[in-house]
Amino acid sequence: MPIDRRDFLRLAGLGALAGAAPAAWCGAAARMAVAARADYTLRIARSLVELAPNHIVSTTLYNEQFPGPLLRLKEGRRVVVDVHNDTDVPEQLHWHGQFLPVDVDGAAEEGTPYIPAHGMRRLAFVPGPAGFRFYHTHVVARDDLTRGQYSGLVGPVYIEPRHEPGAYDREVFLTLKEFDPFFSQGGDMAMDFLRPGAREHALEERGERAMKASLARGMPHGYEVGYQAFAINGRMLGHGEPLRVKQGERVLLHILNGSATEIRSLALPGHVFRVVALDGNPVPHPTEVPVLWLGTAERISAIVTMNRPGVWVLGDLADDDRTRGMGIVVEYAGQHGTPQWVKPAPFRWDYRRFAQPGATAAAPDELIEMTFAKQNAAIDGFNRWTINGAAFDMQARTPRFALHRGRRYRLRLHNASDDIHPMHLHRHTFELTRLAGRPTAGVRKDVAMLGGYQSMDVDFTADQPGLSLFHCHMQLHMDFGFMALFDCA
Numbered sequence: 001m002p003i004d005r006r007d008f009l010r011l012a013g014l015g016a017l018a019g020a021a022p023a024a025w026c027g028a029a030a031r032m033a034v035a036a037r038a039d040y041t042l043r044i045a046r047s048l049v050e051l052a053p054n055h056i057v058s059t060t061l062y063n064e065q066f067p068g069p070l071l072r073l074k075e076g077r078r079v080v081v082d083v084h085n086d087t088d089v090p091e092q093l094h095w096h097g098q099f100l101p102v103d104v105d106g107a108a109e110e111g112t113p114y115i116p117a118h119g120m121r122r123l124a125f126v127p128g129p130a131g132f133r134f135y136h137t138h139v140v141a142r143d144d145l146t147r148g149q150y151s152g153l154v155g156p157v158y159i160e161p162r163h164e165p166g167a168y169d170r171e172v173f174l175t176l177k178e179f180d181p182f183f184s185q186g187g188d189m190a191m192d193f194l195r196p197g198a199r200e201h202a203l204e205e206r207g208e209r210a211m212k213a214s215l216a217r218g219m220p221h222g223y224e225v226g227y228q229a230f231a232i233n234g235r236m237l238g239h240g241e242p243l244r245v246k247q248g249e250r251v252l253l254h255i256l257n258g259s260a261t262e263i264r265s266l267a268l269p270g271h272v273f274r275v276v277a278l279d280g281n282p283v284p285h286p287t288e289v290p291v292l293w294l295g296t297a298e299r300i301s302a303i304v305t306m307n308r309p310g311v312w313v314l315g316d317l318a319d320d321d322r323t324r325g326m327g328i329v330v331e332y333a334g335q336h337g338t339p340q341w342v343k344p345a346p347f348r349w350d351y352r353r354f355a356q357p358g359a360t361a362a363a364p365d366e367l368i369e370m371t372f373a374k375q376n377a378a379i380d381g382f383n384r385w386t387i388n389g390a391a392f393d394m395q396a397r398t399p400r401f402a403l404h405r406g407r408r409y410r411l412r413l414h415n416a417s418d419d420i421h422p423m424h425l426h427r428h429t430f431e432l433t434r435l436a437g438r439p440t441a442g443v444r445k446d447v448a449m450l451g452g453y454q455s456m457d458v459d460f461t462a463d464q465p466g467l468s469l470f471h472c473h474m475q476l477h478m479d480f481g482f483m484a485l486f487d488c489a
């Protein structure tokens with residue numbers, strides 16, 4: 001739910017600074033006092049979330065709330081954030097989608113210092129680029145389902161651009177998140193919704209060989225993670241405040257998939273979503289779609305024109321997940337009754353819809369190829385993931401790819417597994433330039449779903465000195481090898 005800075009300061013116990021400053025607070029003394037205060041304070045601690053009156057979960061949160069407070073920052077204006085860690089374990093806070101130095105970015109793999117257990121770090125940085133970003137924990141959880149993204153450590157960030165286009169009446173932030181995780185073997189995640197859908201024969205053969213080899217060893221499947229509860233903004237469907245709208249209103253939804261492992265979908269019966277930004281970056285070709293799909297950590301900003309009065313469910317297409325909470329009620333003024341859900345017609349998600357038709361990507365200076373593969377149940381029953389044959393090694397900090405500052409790189413990513421991988425690059429934005437053999441240009445993201453047995457090209461300019469982490473954003477994959485570093489001299 002939207003929260004402005006004044007509310008946030010009040011909630012954070014800093015009300016004295018948010019209101020009118022006392023008369024005595026003037027001159028140098030006031031400047032010093034203000035400089036000693038952070039703009040925002042985040043406190044990491046174990047707490048409770050009331051998903052529904054009969055469903056309260058205990059997890060780790062920012063400021064005892066889910067999601068963490070919306071941080072509204074201004075592009076280019078320095079901000080100071082104090083992060084306190086009241087837990088017994090070191091933490092990392094990653095500023096997802098921003099271009100920040102290694103010291104602040106929030107990944108131990110790059111060299112960001114930990115926020116010590118029962119300690120704090122003061123972070124000062126210049127936010128950017130403008131748009132919908134977020135912050136989240138960035139620690140390795142492995143088999144501990146209380147840690148990493150399995151916890152409730154997720155919060156939205158909105159960096160106000162210098163010029164806001166503003167063709168909408170109001171903004172609503174929605175964070176999608178599951179709770180009460182458990183280990184399972186096998187799942188039923190949707191896999192056939194991506195377009196283009198063509199698989200590469202060579203990748204398929206390689207994946208099937210790996211599966212046969214693991215079957216021969218008697219280790220066919222590694223663990224997956226399932227969840228007992230599903231929620232939007234920490235409330236199960238029907239248990240939070242509905243999204244109250246008026247006929248004709250244009251509502252800009254900023255949707256974040258804060259899941260550790262799940263791909264999410266959303267539909268609102270009788271309405272369409274005009275997608276204006278992906279991962280916070282305006283798309284070249286805003287387009288209306290009936291269904292949204294988001295891999296872990298992806299964001300979609302979409303305008304919905306409220307032109308079908310009623311009481312509706314804005315919810316996930318997966319019946320099991322929606323009935324266990326993944327949705328929110330949209331209620332028009334003066335309308336009453338049971339919220340209605342109507343299953344949408346089949347719809348395939350294709351990033352190319354939002355690209356400039358006919359545009360071609362600039363040629364890169366260099367090509368880096370990576371092949372991702374799965375070794376079934378190879379680490380204590382968990383799948384091991386490799387990049388060009390090597391799982392990530394924290395001691396050696398490998399695999400590592402050397403980059404030259406200012407050069408433009410094309411990453412050619414080959415997926416020799418049947419899973420979809422939401423691939424994320426820290427500290428940069430990349431441009432999608434080829435999806436399953438089809439060229440595209442102009443869509444800029446920081447996470448993109450790579451389909452099973454498919455290849456994808458993404459281009460970026462190496463403009464951040466030091467190490468930048470590149471990984472699959474599925475917690476279960478990144479924790480078991482699916483990470484690499486770029487080293488920019």
Ligand SMILES: [Cu+2]
Nearest residue numbers: 421472474477
């Ligand atoms: Cu993955």
